[in-house]
Every structure is written in structure tokens, then in C-alpha cells.
Amino acid sequence: MQCPHCGWIESKVTDSRDNGETVQRRRRCERCNERFTTVERIVLAELTIVKRDGRREPFSRDKLLSGLRHACQKRPIAVGQLEAIVRDIENELYKLGKAEIESSIIGEMAMERLRKIDAIAYIRFASVYRSYPNLSAMRDEMDRLLEDVAEEDAASSANGSSIGSSLGSSRTARSEKAPPRR
Ligand SMILES: [Zn+2]
Numbered sequence: 001m002q003c004p005h006c007g008w009i010e011s012k013v014t015d016s017r018d019n020g021e022t023v024q025r026r027r028r029c030e031r032c033n034e035r036f037t038t039v040e041r042i043v044l045a046e047l048t049i050v051k052r053d054g055r056r057e058p059f060s061r062d063k064l065l066s067g068l069r070h071a072c073q074k075r076p077i078a079v080g081q082l083e084a085i086v087r088d089i090e091n092e093l094y095k096l097g098k099a100e101i102e103s104s105i106i107g108e109m110a111m112e113r114l115r116k117i118d119a120i121a122y123i124r125f126a127s128v129y130r131s132y133p134n135l136s137a138m139r140d141e142m143d144r145l146l147e148d149v150a151e152e153d154a155a156s157s158a159n160g161s162s163i164g165s166s167l168g169s170s171r172t173a174r175s176e177k178a179p180p181r182r
Contacts, residue, residue: 003029004036011036021091047093048100056100059093061086068110071125075118085113104129119145 002009008031015026023040047059068082089109093101107129115122123142132138 001027001038003032003034005029005034006032008032021087041087041090046099049106050100050102052103059101061090064089064106064110067128068114068121068125071114071128072118072121075121077118077121081117085110088113115145119149 001011003011006029008029010030011027012030013025014028014035017024021041025038025040026035027038028035048056049059050056065082065086068085069079072082089106092109093106107125111122111126111129114125123138123145126132126141127138130141132141
């Protein structure tokens with residue numbers, strides 16, 4: 001790993017922090033003595049995705065991330081939140097310990113997480129993944145979503161933690177609770 005300050009390749013690890021999904025290492029360059037941090041995580045390169053039509057391709061986190069970004073265009077969602085979703089899915093996939101996995105399972109994992117942060121992005125993503133046969137199937141999905149959001153709002157205003165009752169303010173209330181990103 002090259003030093004970002006001077007390009008030297010030798011560095012000493014001064015601290016290691018394992019947080020389960022990743023390991024962060026503090027390093028000190030052996031030439032210029034500047035400090036920097038590297039992150040290690042499991043690469044799911046060996047995982048094969050089985051598409052709906054039976055074709056197979058290697059798992060690509062970039063592809064997953066770009067699918068999520070596409071659904072979240074012009075929505076108030078930080079890139080860091082999407083990267084966290086991808087990390088979370090990768091982690092779950094790794095735990096499954098399979099060599100092959102259906103693309104629909106990854107799609108469901110992504111939808112489940114998107115649904116919690118932004119209803120519009122969720123519907124956009126779901127409309128691609130679930131390919132609703134017609135408008136009324138899509139409307140049924142939205143009705144379910146609206147019912148769920150209403151229930152969640154009723155539950156959270158009952159314990160006084162939320163003032164929102166519409167879809168929009170509910171989402172805002174949730175995103176304000178998101179941890180700050182560096
Ligand atoms: Zn250096």
C-alpha cells in the first residue's frame with residue numbers, strides 16, 4: 001500500500017481495529033512518517049449471481065451500488081448510506097456462505113433496506129426488480145407501503161418520538177436519526 005503523502009510502499013501498522021465487517025489499520029510511512037489508514041474487507045469476487053433467465057455472472061458490488069444510485073436519483077440520500085447498504089448486503093451474502101445466489105435474493109435484500117430509508121427510491125427499485133405486470137399491481141404495492149408507513153407513524157407518535165404523520169415527514173424523521181458520515 002503506497003503512502004498517500006510520498007508514494008513510499010513500506011509502512012508500519014501502529015494500530016488495528018476489527019469491527020466485524022472490516023479491519024482498519026493505522027499505518028505510519030517508513031519514509032516520511034506521515035500517518036494514514038487502510039481498510040480491509042472480504043471480497044465476494046468468487047460469488048456467482050444466477051440471473052432470472054439462468055445466465056450466470058460474477059457478483060459485482062459496483063453494479064449493486066449503481067442500481068441503488070439509479071433508484072435514489074434526486075432523492076435526499078447520502079452516497080454513504082447506499083455504501084452502507086451494499087456493505088450490509090455483502091456481509092449477509094458472505095454469511096450465507098454459498099457459491100451461487102439468485103439475483104432476486106439480492107434484489108429483495110436491497111429493497112428491504114431501501115424501504116427503511118426512502119419510500120420513493122424503494123418503489124423505483126422495486127418496479128425494476130419485481131417488474132410489476134401492470135399498474136394495479138404497482139398500486140397494491142404502494143398501498144401496502146402507505147399502510148405500513150401509517151402504522152409506523154402511529155406507533156412512533158404514540159411513544160412521542162415522531163411528529164410526522166405523512167410519508168414525507170416520516171422519512172425526514174428517520175433520516176435525521178442516521179449517524180453522521182465522515
Ligand atoms: Zn510517506
